[in-house]
Every structure is written in structure tokens, then in C-alpha cells.
Amino acid sequence: MTDDKLDLPDEDAREDEDYSLDRDLVHEVLDAVEAEDASRLDALLEPLHAADIADLLEQIGPGDRGELVRLWSSEIDGEILSELDEGVRAEVIAELPSDVLREAVRDLYTDDVVDLVEDLEEADQRTILDALEATDRVAVEQALSYPEYSAGRLMQRELVTAPEHWTVGQAIDFLRAQDELPEQFYHVILVDPRMKPVGYVTLGKVLSARRAVPLAEISEDSFRTIRVTQPDKDVAYAFNQYHLISAPVVDEDDRLVGVITIDDAMAVLDEEHEEDILRLAGVGDESSLSDTVIEATKGRALWLFVNLLTAILASVVIDLFSDTIQTLVALAVLMPIVASMGGNAGTQTMTVAVRALATRDLTAQNAWRVIRREVAVGAINGLAFGLLMSIIAGFWFGVPMLAVVIGAAMLMTLIAAALGGIVIPMALERLKIDPALASGPFVTTVTDVVGFFAFLGLASVVLL
Amino acid sequence: MTDDKLDLPDEDAREDEDYSLDRDLVHEVLDAVEAEDASRLDALLEPLHAADIADLLEQIGPGDRGELVRLWSSEIDGEILSELDEGVRAEVIAELPSDVLREAVRDLYTDDVVDLVEDLEEADQRTILDALEATDRVAVEQALSYPEYSAGRLMQRELVTAPEHWTVGQAIDFLRAQDELPEQFYHVILVDPRMKPVGYVTLGKVLSARRAVPLAEISEDSFRTIRVTQPDKDVAYAFNQYHLISAPVVDEDDRLVGVITIDDAMAVLDEEHEEDILRLAGVGDESSLSDTVIEATKGRALWLFVNLLTAILASVVIDLFSDTIQTLVALAVLMPIVASMGGNAGTQTMTVAVRALATRDLTAQNAWRVIRREVAVGAINGLAFGLLMSIIAGFWFGVPMLAVVIGAAMLMTLIAAALGGIVIPMALERLKIDPALASGPFVTTVTDVVGFFAFLGLASVVLL
DSSP: OOOOOOOOOGGGGTTTSOOOOHHHHHHHHHHHHHHTTTHHHHHHOOOEEEEEEEEHHHHSSSHHOOOOOHHHGOOOOOOHHHHOOOHHHHHHHHHHHHHHHHHHTTEEEEHHHHHHHHTSSSSHHHHHHSSSHHHHHHHHHHTOOOOSSSSHOBOOOOOEEEEOOHHHHHHHHHHHHOOOSSOOOEEEEEEEESSSSEEEEEEEHHHHHHTBBBGGGGOTOOOOEEEESSHHHHHHHHHHTTTEEEEEEETTTTTEEEEHHHHHHHHHHHHHHHHHHHHHTTTTTTTOSOOOOHHHHHHHHHHHHHHHHHHHHHHHHHTTHHHHHHHTTTTHHHHHHHHHHHHHHHHHHHHHHHHHHTTTTTOOOTTTHHHHHHHHHHHHHHHHHHHHHHHHHHHHHHHHHHHHHHHHHHHHHHHHHHHHHHHHHHHHHHTOOOHHHHHHHHHHHHHHHHHHHHHHHHHHHOOO | OOOOOOOOOOOOGGGGTTOOHHHHHHHEEEHHHHTTOOOHHHHTTTTOOHHHHHHHHHHHHHHHHHHHHHGGGGGOOOHHHHHHHHHHHHHHHHOOHHHHHHHHHHOOHHHHHHHHHTTOHHHHHHHHHHHHHHHHHHHHHHHHHTTTBHHHOOOBBBOOOOTOOOBHHHHHHHHOOOOOOOSOEEEEEETTTSSOOEEEEHHHHHHHHOTTTTTGGGGGTTOOOOOSSSHHHHHHHHHHTTTSSSSEEETTTOOEEEEEEEHHHHHHHHHHHHHHHHHHHHHTTOOTSSSSSSHHHHHHHHHHHHHHHHHHHHHHHHTTTHHHHHHHHHHHHHHHHHHHHHHOOOOOOEEEEHHHHHTTOOOOHHHHHHHHHHHHHHHHHHHHHHHHHHHHHHHHHOOHHHHHHHHHHHHHHHHHHHHHHHHHHHHHHHOOHHHHHHHHHHHHHHHHHHHHHHHHHHHHTTTO
């Protein structure tokens, strides 16, 4: 009814649909950038969550992004930087005046600073480390001394501990007497005199138990410690498997050095899955939509090259039978069907195997049963699709023996695909090679070579 | 030094390596099952986490599983049932005496019961519902009235709330006066008199603030409510995007009806990723290693059938050029290379697009830029691999024009693959069809048809 409504975004801007950025909002932001209207820009962006501002920065083009950062640089804080993709982050950091950058990183917890700097180039890393206060810098440098993708990189050092013999009352008095407690904490970690963690108590239990109750009596059953050198993907697995909310991190002497909380584990789980999906598809696993053409091209080319070798190998097999094809050109028409079905069946089994290995569901214990099951599945589908394709080929080319050959070749190829799809990822895992990354080319080679060999080989024997 | 060591598993049985089940332990369990030694079995299993016992049950064969459940049925509790895969869960429930089952489900929170029963057959569902106390049964049935995969199914009803005007001191006194608080809670939800949630306060802040401080002053900035009908995958996205630890769930009148915690959101995120990976590979998304041969065969057959149609379409294209192939059989040898490279490049782009759509990174805003980038990547790789393949084909067959034809066809196919790989998932998303599930066959069709048509078509024009 009224025209002067303020159409500023509210916190719920994303909630109406499915959390994708509001299209009109992005347009208004770009208009404000073009008009160099800093106060309008501020009114539009200020209500947004840092994660949404980061998404917006990633989705607009590099030119607009640079302009926006210049106009709004004073408001870009550590949280926004933390949320950005690596490539865009480096770009934004390069644009920021050094005093803004200093402010931004000083706001962050040390684990977030670690997350921020670990992927940066040496020089950019130095810029940020120099911006920190001395104590924080030491903490960050210490964290960076742990292996990449280890629990040590993931943990926060801000801890709330209590001696194992304390009572609830002592813990409450202690906590309430603290000047400063970590922003986010959910448990009190019980430690022995050597600082070895022996259990933990949720704050909910501290609040609901009587003062005289010993903390040890209300500690959680599912207590687990994480070694500081443990790979972060194993940490994420443990959180998901055992429903942990937070877990103490210990060094090689079992002494408490930090704590990992579930939100960090969830972020790792998300990245690990993302990497697995991209690796299975043969895309460089660090790829993101904000990569440049050159970066993206390089990321894809390696896999295409490996695939070219595989495809050439398949062609060599075909070449062995070129006389046969010359005699019956229908073979050339039909042969891609056998290879394609084999490739698909192999990918299906391989994907199931790669995932089951990642979730520790496929083990030495059940390997034989799973292999037998996969081969049985391959055989049944091979029979079904072999029969179907026999009928189709029979009607299409009217050569009965051709129909028999394609049916038999389909069965053989689908069994080989099942076998290759399960055995190759398991063998790679044994050899400590990431099965998500390396299985594809091997499985394709097996299905292509077996597919063409079975079909053309049988044809040359039976038909000629 | 001593031979009488007790090699019982300890809680850390899985921690030494990477959390996979200890192989010796599984063997010992199977030995105990075979010897029908219930006390030995109990000694082996009792120290394990419910999630590990569930994994063990999934990994052993159906015969051993039935035997184990019969021997150890009195110890199988709700937690173990919750952790099992659907298929195995139904099998175990069928084995359990009704009094054990009743005990097991009465132990659980209502949200876990919902999780347990929602995938069961009607009859099994009834068995469990009947085992519940009346109030819990009502709560579970109410949760089941919400759509599947909605926030209403995911939330727990046990809540800790406080009026928005309370102080820290009032909240502490209230919490400490409660007889029973939920097992796991991390926030106090502030509500207005209509039970509309207006903010939340972490327990850590409650414990560290002075008694006189109003709760509203120390409430979290990142407060977000979830609608009860919201799809659970959007809930998981929101938790990951906004680093939520817990979030109040509201009905259509904005009234508080429950709360979702991050551990549930993490489980959903994990399942969603799993589904996406399996869908991209054309495997039924409910598939698990404990599926029978028949279930697994069905799950794979649909996709293989769709692929067969695609492959036949490609063969029809080849058939159009059978005279050309007859004249120069080298075409039959080389043509799979073009199709294979196209298929791989298409899968790469498609996977990037499907993931970027799922993470809301690919939007109407940046669609054109991403399409341009992908086509540029396709063109560059097309030029590079076209050139490489030209040289190889030239040396292999010694027909210069054949070398030119395969180079040009490779370039055309890789550009088509890039275009199809990005445009098809976006179009499916627009049409509200899951791009992870449906993109594959369309993209393969494009790359096969374009690949064979370009190569054989060019050959028939240039060479004959």
C-alpha cells in the first residue's frame, strides 16, 4: 500500500526459501557498488551474517569484488575472511589496508587464525602473523608446527578444566569466579594432577546436579581423547560415529593440549565429502567456483590425460580386431554399448566400495562376502541386460550369432566390472593410495579392455 | 612376558589405528558365538560403544548375526538399535523377545524413537509404538505426522526455556531447582509470553555472567529459528553455514515446538553427502553394504537401463556412418577415444555444477560467469588434447586428414561436454528435479552423440 517501505534485507533474507542468497539483494549491492554509495552498501550488508557476506563476495565478479572491498574495507572483519574460499580470500586480503587487516585478525580465536593463514602464500601468512599480538602469534605458530590436516591444526587452546576430585559446587564457584571464559564451551574437562584428561562433564549436568556431587560421578560415558597428530578426517569420523560434542586433544604424553568442538568436526566432514565427490569425478579436489580458467583447466587436465591413455589402450584392443570389423561393420556400431554398460556398472560398484571404505563399513572381515555379493549382482544384471541386448541386436541386424555374441560379452563385461569395481579400491586402500582419487582410471581400463575384447574376440571366433 | 594377559577389548580398541573395528576382536566374537559362550560374548562386547557394536553386527554374516542376537538379546538396547542400518535393524528387531524390545525403546528419547521407527514397515512400527508409554507414544506419533525428512522429524521435544526478561540469577536458580533436565542441552532458549523464541544464551555464558545481568544482554548474535516443516537437508546446511550449535524449531505461528542440536544436523549432512555421491554414480541412494543381492541388483538396474538407452542412441548415430567406417576401419578404432574423453570432461563439469548447486554457490547471479568459464576450460582442454590426439593418430595410421578430423572432433566434443555439464544440472534444478540423480544420463547422451557425430560426420565429409 505504501511506496516508502524500506526494503533492507533482514536476518531472515535467506530463510524464506532454502538459504540461497536473495537475488534482488545482490543486485542492490552491485548497484550501490557502481554508485560508490558506501552508506547504502553498509545498510545492505551490515545485517547479513558473515558467511552470507562471504558467499556474496564469492559470487560477484572479480571487478565488482575489488570495488566492493575498497568501498567497504573498514567493515571487513576476521569472521568474513574466515568464511571466504582460499582464492578469493587472498584477493581480499591483498586489497585491505594493513590496519584493517590487523584489526580483523586480532578479533579471531587462534584456531580461526590458523584456519585463515594455513592455506595462504608465505608472504601473506607473514603479513597476518605480524599483525597478531606476540602471545597469539606464538600460539598460531605452534599450531602451524603440527602436520597439515591434523587435530593440532583444528583444536582450540582455550580450555575449561577442573581437577578430577572436585565437586559440582567447587566447579560452579570456580567458573563464576573466572574473569573470562571461552566464548563457546560445553563441557568441563576433568584432569588428573599431570594434566591428563580423565573425563568430562556437560555444563547442563553441572547446572542440574547438587553441589555436593563429585564431578567424576556425573561425567559422560562416551569420553574419548584425540591425539594431536591424528588426521582431521579421522577426528570428524569419530565425532560422527560416537556422537561427540567436544573432545579433549592430548600430546604424546597424554597431556591435555586443546579441545576440538563438533562445529569444527562438522566443517571437516563437509570438506572431506566434497573432496571425495570431486576426486571420484576426476576433478582436482581443491577446485572451487571462484578458480580462474587456468586453475580449473589444470585441475581437469591431469585426469583427462590419464583417461586418454586408458582410451588409447582400449583402441589398441579394437585395432587387433580391425579385420573382423571390416567384415561385419555392425560390430563397430554395437561395441560402444558393451563398453558403456561395463563402465557404468564398474562406476556403481566402485563408488559403493570407495564410500564403504571411507565409512569403515568394508573391512577385511566382510570383504569376501561383499565381493561375492557384487559379483552376483554383476552376473544377474549381466544376464538381464545381455538378454535384452541380444533381442535388440537380433531385431536390429538380423544376425542371430551377433545377438548371442553381444549377450555373452555383456555378461562377461558386467562380471568383470563388478570384480574390478570392488577389488581395485580395496587394493588401493591396502597400498595406502586414496581409492577415491585413483580407482576410476583402473576400473575404466578393466571395463573397456574386457568389454571390447570379449565382444570383438567372441565375434571373431564365432562369426568368421 | 606373561601368557595369561586378558585380551579383552578396551574402549580404545579402535583408536590405535583409524577407528576401524579390530579384526581380532571380530574373530573372538565369532568364536564365542560359535561356542555359544554367552558370558565370553558379554565380556567382549560390553566395553564397546553402541555404534561399534552396531558396526560389528552389520559386518558379520546374517547367520552369525542371528545367532549373536539370540545369545546376547538381553543386552541389546535402544542405542544399538538406533545405530543399525535399516535392513539389519529390521532383522534384529524381529529376533528380539518383546520384553527386551520394550525395554530398549523405553530407554530412548522420543527423537531417537522417531528415527528408529520411521523407516520400519507398518507392522514393526506398531510393535515399537505399542511398547512405549502412552505419553511417549503420543509424542512419537505427533513427530511422525510431520513430513518425512523435515525438521519436525529431527527435533527433540525436551526443551529448556526461560522468559526473556529473566536475569542470570533467576535462570540459575530455576535450572538448579529442576528435578530433571534433558540429558544434552547447551543453551537456554528465551521466549516471549506467547512461547515465541526470541534468542538463546549458552550455558557457558550463564555460568560466567553476574547474577544481576539480564539474559537478553548475553544472548547469542547468531540466533536463528527453524520452521518445523523445513527439509532436514536445509537444516543441515543452515547449521554448517551459520555455525549453529542448536536451534529452536517453531510452528507456523512462530511458537516454540522443539530444538535441533548440531549432532543431529551433522548426521543429516553426512547422509545427504552420501546420497549425493551414490546418486551421481547411479546407485540407489538407500543402498548399503548389508543390502541383499536382490536389493542391490534392483538398485543398480534402473540406472543401467537408462544407460542402455543412451548407449543405443549413440549406436544409432554410429550406424548412420557405417558405410564410412567400412571404408576406413581406423574410424572404428579411434571413435571410442573421442566419446570417452567427452564423457569424462562432461562428468567433471557436471560434478562441479551439482556440488555448487547443493552448496548454493552456483546461483542465477554467477551462472553466466560460470558457464563462460566452463566453456573456456572445455575449449582449452579440447585444443590441447585435440592436438595431442592428432599427433598420435597421425603416427598411428599415417592418414593426415584423419589426424585433423580427430583433433577437430575432440575440440567440439569437449566444448559440448562443458556446456552440457553445466547447463543440464542447472536446468534440472530449475525444474525441481534432483540434479545429482538425473544429470548423468543427459550429459552422457550429449557427449556420446556429439562425440560420434562430430568425429564420424567430419570424417565422412573430409575423407570420402
